[in-house]
Every structure is written in structure tokens, then in C-alpha cells.
Amino acid sequence: xxxxxxxxxxxxxxxxxxxxxxxxxxxxxxxxxxxxxxxxxxxxxxxxxxxxxxxxxxxxxxxxxxxxxxxxxxxxxxxxxxxxxxxxxxxxxxxxxxxxxxxxxxxxxxx
Amino acid sequence: xxxxxxxxxxxxxxxxxxxxxxxxxxxxxxxxxxxxxxxxxxxxxxxxxxxxxxxxxxxxxxxxxxxxxxxxxxxxxxxxxxxxxxxxxxxxxxxxxxxxxxxxxxxxxxxxxxxxxxxxxxxxxxxxxxxxxxxxxxxxxxxxxxxxxxxxxxxxxxxxxxxxxxxxxxxxxxxxxxxxxxxxxxxxxxxxxxxxxxxxxxxxxxxxxxxxxxxxxxxxxxxxxxxxxxxxxxxxxxxxxxxxxxxxxxxxxxxxxxxxxxxxxxxxxxxxxxxxxxxxxxxxxxxxxxxxxxxxxxxxxxxxxxxxxxxxxxxxxxxxxxxxxxxxxxxxxxxxxxxxxxxxxxxxxxxxxxxxxxxxxxxxxxxxxxxxxxxxxxxxxxxxxxxxxxxxxxxxxxxxxxxxxxxxxxxxxxxxxxxxxxxxxxxxxxxxxxxxxxxxxxxxxxxxxxxxxxxxxxxxxxxxxxxxxxxxxxxxxxxxxxxxxxxxxxxxxxxxxxxxxxxxxxxxxxxxxxxxxxxxxxxxxxxxxxxxxxxxxxxxxxxxxxxxxxxxxxxxxxxxxxxxxxxxxxxxxxxxxxxxxxxxxxxxxxxxxxxxxxxxxxxx
Numbered sequence: 001x002x003x004x005x006x007x008x009x010x011x012x013x014x015x016x017x018x019x020x021x022x023x024x025x026x027x028x029x030x031x032x033x034x035x036x037x038x039x040x041x042x043x044x045x046x047x048x049x050x051x052x053x054x055x056x057x058x059x060x061x062x063x064x065x066x067x068x069x070x071x072x073x074x075x076x077x078x079x080x081x082x083x084x085x086x087x088x089x090x091x092x093x094x095x096x097x098x099x100x101x102x103x104x105x106x107x108x109x110x111x
Numbered sequence: 112x113x114x115x116x117x118x119x120x121x122x123x124x125x126x127x128x129x130x131x132x133x134x135x136x137x138x139x140x141x142x143x144x145x146x147x148x149x150x151x152x153x154x155x156x157x158x159x160x161x162x163x164x165x166x167x168x169x170x171x172x173x174x175x176x177x178x179x180x181x182x183x184x185x186x187x188x189x190x191x192x193x194x195x196x197x198x199x200x201x202x203x204x205x206x207x208x209x210x211x212x213x214x215x216x217x218x219x220x221x222x223x224x225x226x227x228x229x230x231x232x233x234x235x236x237x238x239x240x241x242x243x244x245x246x247x248x249x250x251x252x253x254x255x256x257x258x259x260x261x262x263x264x265x266x267x268x269x270x271x272x273x274x275x276x277x278x279x280x281x282x283x284x285x286x287x288x289x290x291x292x293x294x295x296x297x298x299x300x301x302x303x304x305x306x307x308x309x310x311x312x313x314x315x316x317x318x319x320x321x322x323x324x325x326x327x328x329x330x331x332x333x334x335x336x337x338x339x340x341x342x343x344x345x346x347x348x349x350x351x352x353x354x355x356x357x358x359x360x361x362x363x364x365x366x367x368x369x370x371x372x373x374x375x376x377x378x379x380x381x382x383x384x385x386x387x388x389x390x391x392x393x394x395x396x397x398x399x400x401x402x403x404x405x406x407x408x409x410x411x412x413x414x415x416x417x418x419x420x421x422x423x424x425x426x427x428x429x430x431x432x433x434x435x436x437x438x439x440x441x442x443x444x445x446x447x448x449x450x451x452x453x454x455x456x457x458x459x460x461x462x463x464x465x466x467x468x469x470x471x472x473x474x475x476x477x478x479x480x481x482x483x484x485x486x487x488x489x490x491x492x493x494x495x496x497x498x499x500x501x502x503x504x505x506x507x508x509x510x511x512x513x514x515x516x517x518x519x520x521x522x523x524x525x526x527x528x529x530x531x532x533x534x535x536x537x538x539x540x541x542x543x544x545x546x547x548x549x550x551x552x553x554x555x556x557x558x559x560x561x562x563x564x565x566x567x568x569x570x571x572x573x574x575x576x577x578x579x580x581x582x583x584x585x586x587x588x589x590x591x592x593x594x595x596x597x598x599x600x601x602x603x604x605x606x607x608x609x610x611x612x613x614x615x616x617x618x619x620x621x622x623x624x625x626x627x628x629x630x631x632x633x634x635x636x637x638x639x640x641x642x643x644x645x646x647x648x649x650x651x652x653x654x655x656x657x658x659x660x661x662x663x664x665x666x667x668x669x670x671x672x673x674x675x676x677x678x679x680x681x682x683x684x685x686x687x688x689x690x691x692x693x694x695x696x697x698x699x700x701x702x703x704x705x706x707x708x709x710x711x712x713x714x715x
Contacts, residue, residue: 027140028147041153044144045161048137049168067139070146072122074139 007059007092010050013037015059015081015089023080026065030079051079059085118145121158128165137161176236176309177302183232184301187225188294192383194224217413222266225301229258232305233312254311258304265300269293270588363702364709371401374703381695382406385589388580389672389689389696390418392610393703396682397618402610408577408690410589418610421563421576422688423596424673425666426604427613428566429532431551433473433650434620435539437630438554444542445469454538459513467521469538472531473649474638478518482508482529482603491595503568503598505540505547508533525639525647529603532650536602547602559619561612566600569593576607577690579670589691592670604666613675613686621681635662659708665700667693674700683707 007015017033018025025033027044034042054060065076081089122138129137141161145154233254270293362373374391381387388406392399404416439445445454451472452464467477482502483495491499494511502508512530519526536547543550548566556564567573579596580589600606608616619625626634637646637653645654654661656678663676672693675686685703687696 027136028143031140043160043164044137044140044157045164048161049164064136068143070143071139072119072142074122074135074142076139077136 007088008050010046011054011059012089012092014047014050014054015085018060018079018081019086019089024078026076026078054085058082059088118142118154121155125158125161125165128162128169173306173310176306179236180232180302180305180309183235183305184298187228187298187301190228191224191294192380222263225262225266225297226259229262229301229305229308230255233258233308236309237312250312254308257311258308261304261307262300265304266297269296269300364706366710367395367400370703370706370710373706374401374699375403377699377702378403378405381699386691387689387695387699388416388691389422389687390416390420390610391688391699392418392614392686394614394618394684397684399614406690408575410578410580416577416690417575419563419575421573421607421609422673422690423577423579423600423666423668423671424604424606424608424613424688425668425671426529427608427664427666427673427675428600428602428604428606430616430650430664430675431555431606432532432535432539432602433634434555434625435543435547435551436469436473436535437626437634437649439539439542441627441630445538447473451534451538454541455509455534458509460516463515463517466517469535470638470649471521472528472535474647475525475527475531476522476639477528477531478521478523478526479528479531479534480512480515480518481527482512482533499595500598505533505536505601508601509537525641532603533601539602555616555625556612558624559612560615561608564606564608564612564616566606568599569596570598573607575609579668579690581669581692583669583692589670592668595669604668608688610686610688613688614684617675617677617681617684617686621677621684654704656704657708658713659711661704661708663700665697667697672696676700676704678704678707679711679713682711 013034014030017030017037021029021033027047031042031044031047034047051060051062055062059082060079061082062077062079065078067073067075122142125138125141126135129135141154141157144157145151361377362369365373371393374393378387378391382405390404391401393401402418404418404420406416408414408416408420436445436447440447447470448468450465451467451469452458452461454469455464458464463479467479471477472479483491498511502511508530539545539550540547545553552565555561563575565573579592581592581595582589584595597605620631623631625631634649635651635653636648638649639647641647641652645652647653648662650664651662652664654663654676659679661676661678663674665675666673670690670692672689672691672695673687674696675684677684683703685700687700687703689696
């Protein structure tokens with residue numbers, strides 16, 4: 001688990017979004033945040049699939065919260081990034097930044 | 112909007128396909144969004160996507176579990192073989208013999224290894240995916256009991272499918288669980304049972320079967336390696352099992368102690384595989400160097416074969432008949448060149464009785480036809496089946512078959528004839544003035560020291576007489592041959608004896624206690640070539656083997672197979688008696704005969 005363990009694109013985005021929402025978020029705000037940043041709708045199903053994977057890897061933990069009537073009596077599932085998750089984000093950031101630096105800075109050159 | 116049936120149903124559907132997410136948070140989120148003013152189209156789109164994603168995950172997980180379960184169940188024959196041996200058989204000495212406990216014991220022997228095998232499979236899977244820490248006690252109990260139930264039910268169904276003609280649960284033995292058909296059939300429920308167990312366990316373990324993510328990917332590579340190992344292993348074990356049915360594997364020559372070791376292993380394997388049940392004895396220079404009983408004499412009552420078990424010996428009675436005729440020839444009461452009619456003047460077909468000589472009847476060259484004939488199932492003619500129980504005395508056979516013409520010029524060729532030996536039995540009675548049965552007892556059994564040999568009718572109780580088990584007349588599960596046996600043993604076959612008695616007879620024969628030196632040699636000299644298998648003397652088969660010779664006789668019938676041979680001028684004598692179908696005893700007999708003749712080349 002400590003070995004080279006890079007994050008997928010959606011996984012990284014989810015981790016960042018949870019961090020941004022200050023580690024106390026559940027599906028609805030998380031998906032909205034992702035949709036807003038990406039500029040297009042995100043499937044909640046795929047968000048949950050990714051979060052489940054992150055939880056297995058120990059990068060995210062979740063706990064069940066209160067259930068409200070408008071949710072049909074179903075509980076909210078609150079997510080937070082673990083210390084390990086934070087390390088993974090930082091590692092990915094370092095690697096990505098390193099890679100970006102080696103590219104020409106002007107946007108048009110990237111095409 | 113929330114009360115809309117479509118919405119409720121959609122949310123319910125998502126909850127059902129939800130594998131890993133807890134507390135149905137996903138559907139809750141979607142309902143909340145709908146309440147917040149999202150459109151119905153958006154909601155249904157999200158629902159469809161969630162169902163698709165989760166279904167794909169379930170399918171992927173099920174495939175992984177199925178592949179693992181199928182791979183694991185391929186190892187079952189090997190596991191089964193490992194489970195046999197001292198641990199299970201030590202329990203047999205607890206002395207439980209009464210129904211239903213004995214049968215329950217056999218069922219336990221049959222089913223418990225399968226259950227343990229499934230549980231082991233689940234444990235191995237959990238270990239490979241490192242998911243043990245996530246097993247809840249409840250999930251574990253649920254998984255184990257579901258898998259056990261599936262297996263129990265399936266085993267009973269398989270037993271029922273394979274049983275013939277009726278499923279007789281009282282006659283189930285552990286050997287039934289080793290039948291190759293059983294192993295084939297049971298592999299499906301095994302796979303199913305293991306998969307169900309894993310699914311139930313997996314309800315608490317979200318990571319099982321997930322494909323993506325670098326960590327799970329490496330785990331999957333691991334799993335693939337294990338699968339290929341499992342498959343390779345099982346292929347090896349299966350091909351080894353297939354090869355063990357041919358006598359070519361393993362050493363075929365060596366010292367006597369190597370012979371005994373190899374033989375022991377072979378017999379244990381064949382017994383465990385349900386192929387052999389009976390007694391084996393090997394003697395060298397008159398001393399027993401190996402004797403052992405295997406399998407059950409009575410599967411219903413769970414009585415084991417012992418060295419005192421009486422086995423039906425099939426055609427070996429012909430050897431006694433031949434000795435008796437030669438004794439009478441030695442005493443001048445019979446001339447082997449004389450025609451049959453000299454001793455049986457009232458024989459119905461005078462032409463046959465005038466042509467055929469006593470010597471020709473002894474070497475199966477008389478052309479007098481047979482008792483059993485060949486019916487549609489290749490075994491018994493309708494004529495024999497109709498009269499089986501009416502043929503009580505030797506003379507009854509003449510009444511039924513005495514008008515038949517001679518089938519070919521006597522002496523011209525070999526045609527195995529039980530009927531010919533029935534006629535010889537009557538000749539013994541006429542020439543000696545004694546009843547055939549009295550004669551062989553007084554002049555052969557008693558002088559040889561054979562205490563347990565006899566020919567009492569099948570409807571009379573004979574202590575320690577084993578039950579013969581056959582699959583030759585239909586069915587895949589061996590069943591008693593009781594309804595196929597002749598009324599009683601005769602001069603052609605059908606009596607019973609023990610391994611010790613057979614050795615006593617062979618010793619008496621080669622020590623010239625029964626016949627003088629000259630007549631013993633006459634008996635053992637080949638008179639005519641048999642179509643296969645060497646030559647035939649007088650009541651003895653003569654097998655040239657590896658430059659040496661074995662003489663003896665085999666007996667075969669549904670549920671009966673025996674072989675007694677004297678090899679290397681009687682230096683080695685061996686006896687194989689079994690209460691299962693041919694040719695297992697002859698195959699084992701060939702193995703021993705081949706070994707001793709290969710290992711003791713004749714000095715040139």
C-alpha cells in the first residue's frame with residue numbers, strides 16, 4: 001500500500017473536492033462541487049464507485065449520518081480524507097507539478 | 112414528486128444493485144437532489160447510470176468469484192484423495208454397525224470433506240484478497256451455513272441420480288463419494304456453494320472483485336497467478352487419476368519388499384477410488400509374505416472384508432473339478448480318452464456323448480455349448496435367466512441343455528464351456544460312486560486343509576460370505592448381485608472360499624498332495640491355445656510371462672472377480688479375491704505375476 005500508488009483523475013478530483021469542502025461532506029454537495037468545477041454534470045453513481053475504491057485504499061473514510069424525510073429516510077454518508085489520503089494527494093501534486101514544469105508555459109503550445 | 116411510484120421504484124432499484132455503499136446513501140442523495148428541484152430527467156439519468164455502474168461491478172465480481180470457485184473445485188479430486196487414509200479409517204473401529212448410525216457415518220465421511228473443502232476455499236480467497244478483517248461473524252455464519260446446505264442438498268441429489276435401480280440410502284458407502292461420476296457431478300454444486308459463500312461474505316467486503324486501482328490490479332495479477340497454478344495442479348492431479356486406472360504407472364519390478372510396498376499403495380488407492388474390494392495374499396516358497404483385506408463385505412451392514420471373509424470364487428471350482436477327474440484317472444477309474452457316454456449312458460444327445468471325450472471337456476474343446484449363453488445385455492441368455500433358480504442340481508442342467516447338438520468337431524478348437532464342467536461334475540459322481548459335493552470335500556478340501564470352502568445354496572446362510580456388488584447389469588452405483596447368482600455353486604463355478612483356503616489348495620497341489628507328480632504335470636501342461644491370454648491345460652490357465660510361466664485360474668461374474676496363480680514353478684503363489692466386478696482382480700493378479708516373473712528371470 002505504501003508503494004507507487006497514483007491516483008486516477010476522478011479520484012484525485014474527489015479527494016481535492018472533499019478537502020475543499022473541509023472534510024465534512026456527503027454525496028450531494030460533493031457531486032455539485034465536482035460538477036461546478038468541471039463545468040458538466042457528474043454521475044453520482046460514479047462518484048460513489050470512486051469513493052468506495054478510495055475507502056478500500058484507506059485514503060478516504062466515511063460514516064453514516066442523519067437521515068432526513070426528503071431523502072426517503074435514507075442516511076447521509078459523510079466523507080473525510082485520511083492522513084494517508086492527504087499524503088497521496090501531495091505526492092500526486094508533486095509529480096504532476098514536476099511534469100507540468102517541463103512543458104512550455106504558453107497554452108497554445110500544448111496543442 | 113417524492114410520492115411518485117416511479118421515483119420510489121427507481122430508488123428501490125438503486126438500493127438493490129448497491130454493492131458497497133452503505134446505508135443507501137446514494138439513493139438518498141438522489142432523492143434529496145430531486146427534492147431540491149432537479150428535473151425528473153436528470154434523476155432518471157442518474158438512476159440509470161448508478162444501476163449500470165453497480166451492475167458492471169456486480170458482474171465483474173461474480174465473474175471473479177466464479178472463476179475462483181471453479182478453479183478451486185477442480186482441486187476436489189486431489190483433496191478427496193488426501194482425506195482418505197488413516198484418519199478416516201481409524202474411526203471405523205468405534206464399532207458402530209447398526210442402521211442408521213453406520214450410514215450416517217458413511218454420509219459424514221462423504222460430505223464433511225466436501226464442506227471443509229468449500230470452507231477452505233473461502234478462507235484461501237479471503238487470504239488472497241486480504242479481506243479477513245472485514246468478515247463479520249454474522250456474514251461468516253451465514254456464508255458457511257448456506258454453502259453447507261447447498262452441498263448437503265446437492266450431494267443427496269447426486270447420490271440419487273447415480274443410484275440404481277432405486278436410491279438405497281442404507282447402502283451408501285464412502286466409496287460412492289469417490290466414483291468418478293460423483294466427482295464430476297459434485298463439481299458443479301461445489302463451485303456454486305463456494306461462490307455463494309463468497310458472495311455472502313462479500314456483502315461485508317466491498318473490495319472483493321474490484322478491478323480498478325493499482326493496488327487491486329496487482330492483487331488481481333496475484334490472483335491470476337494463483338488461478339493458473341490451481342488449474343495446472345488440478346490438470347496434473349486429474350491426469351494422474353486417469354493414469355492410475357491403467358496398470359502402467361509406477362514400478363513393475365524389484366525386490367519382494369518393493370513389491371509389497373507398491374502393492375499396498377496400489378490396493379489402498381484402488382480401494383479408496385471404489386475400484387477394489389477384497390482380499391489379497393502373496394506367498395513365497397509356501398510362506399505368506401503379504402495378506403490384507405480391503406473394503407466392505409456388506410455395504411448395507413457396514414461389515415468390513417477380513418481375511419476370514421468368504422468370497423465367491425467364480426470359475427475356480429473348475430480347478431477342483433479337474434483335480435477330482437485326474438485323481439480318478441490316477442486311480443484308474445476314469446480314462447481321459449473315453450467318450451462321455453461311457454460314464455453317462457443316459458445322456459439325451461447320444462451323438463454328442465459318443466464324440467466328446469473327458470479330456471476334451473477338461474480343456475474346453477468339447478463344443479458342448481454353455482449354460483449362460485449370450486443375451487441382449489451380453490451376459491445371460493433369456494433361457495438361463497428363466498431357469499436360473501430351477502437349475503439346482505448338476506443333473507438339472509442336463510435336463511435343460513442335454514438335447515443340444517455338438518457345436519463343432521470336438522478337439523478342434525477352444526470354446527470356454529461351463530456346461531462341459533457341469534458334465535464333468537456328473538462324471539465324478541458316477542465314476543467315484545459319491546456325490547460330487549461330497550467327493551471334492553473328502554478328497555480335495557479336507558486333505559488340503561481348506562476349512563471355509565463350500566458350495567451351499569445362496570438361500571442358505573453362510574457365515575462371513577460377502578455380498579458381491581456390480582454395475583454390469585445397469586446403473587452406475589454398485590448394487591448387490593444377489594438376483595443374478597446361480598442357485599448354488601457347482602463343478603463349473605459359483606462356490607466360495609477364503610484367501611487362506613486358496614493358498615492351502617495351491618500348496619497342496621504343487622506339493623503333490625492331491626495328485627501324483629505325473630498327473631500334476633499333466634494338469635499344468637497347456638493343451639490348447641486360448642484366443643487371448645496363453646493356453647489352457649486341464650482346469651488351469653497357462654500364462655507365459657516374461658520368459659517364465661504362471662498357471663492358475665480366474666473367476667468372473669457380475670460382482671465377483673478372483674485370480675489364483677502359481678508362478679515360477681510355484682515359488683510364488685498369490686490369491687486375489689474380490690466382491691466387485693471384473694477385471695480388477697485379474698488386473699491386480701497380472702500386476703503381481705508380471706512383477707515376480709520380471710524380477711526373477713529364469714536362469715538360462
